[in-house]
Amino acid sequence: MPELPEVETTRRGVEPHVAGHKVTDLRVYDRRLRWPVPSDLKARLAGRVIDRVDRRSKYLLFRVGADTLLVHFGMTGSLRVHTRVPRRLTHDHVDLVLEHGVTLRYHDPRRFGAMLWIAGPAERHPLLRDLGPEPLGDAFDADYLWQATRGRRAAIKLALMDSRLVVGVGNIYANEALFRAGIRPTTAAGRLSRPRLARLVEETRAVLREAIAKGGSTLRDYVDAGGEPGYFQLDYYVYGRAGLPCRVCGTRLKLTRQGQRATHHCPCCQR
Ligand SMILES: [Zn+2]
Secondary structure (H helix, E strand, C coil): CCCHHHHHHHHHHHHHHHCCEEEEEEEECCCECCCECCCCHHHHHCCCEECEEEEECCEEEEEECCEEEEEECCCCCEEEEECCCCCCCCCEEEEEEECCCCEEEEECCCCCCEEEEECCCHHHCCCCCCCCCCCCCCCCCHHHHHHHHCCCCCEHHHHHCCCCCCCCCCHHHHHHHHHHHCCCCCCEHHHCCHHHHHHHHHHHHHHHHHHHHHHHCCHHHHECCCCCCCCCCCCCCCCCCCCCECCCCCCECEEEEECCEEEEECCCCCC
8 A cells, every 4th residue: 555655755756757847638447436527527637737746745746836636546557657658557547648749647446546636726625634744744843743642542553543633653663663762562651751752752753754765766766667657665674573572682573463554563662
């Protein structure tokens, strides 16, 4: 599943090829994404200029004047930039054609993604309005996390993955950040001290930044490349390593479940 680092890497890969350019055509081959691609999307977009591409949580926001084209990748979605448009393959569902000969192609085998039009301020849209702060933004800091978790009995890992508290921290990154911060994933969020939460903020930001940096080396893959987009493999401390020795202390890592998701942790390093 594309996580925040993949979405941010896509944004960086795509934006230079579309920003400042006029849309000349929109070809929808299959509308059946998570929600149907609006039938009037071509009429809304044609002739308009994409000003820039922003990201909010795991949504890409193509800004078109005061309006927005929202793109979400669901489980398996991806975007590619083509200067010479290849033959359409199975699961290529939408082509956005720009005036300078660039085509942005949306591919999504499982079709859980979305392509929607938001007229007017996007931040008020139901998909966006209840989202917490960005993990890499200034609003996500120790004071915020400390205040937001006071009185909360939920496990810190579940809190960290709650998009109303902070967006875009998926299972992999929650596992890694908690290990790096030395915090046991089941600890009640409200019991953690401010210094420990400060450390968690720093490690959450660090692990996401490292993944985005890793994605930077794949940016060229967004132009005239075939195949599936890569998933960045970091050298994880705990994720996917249950039963193996901890890289720090050698203790066997444990696998548990929290809210249907796998939790990997070191019983020695994480308290
Ligand atoms: Zn350990």
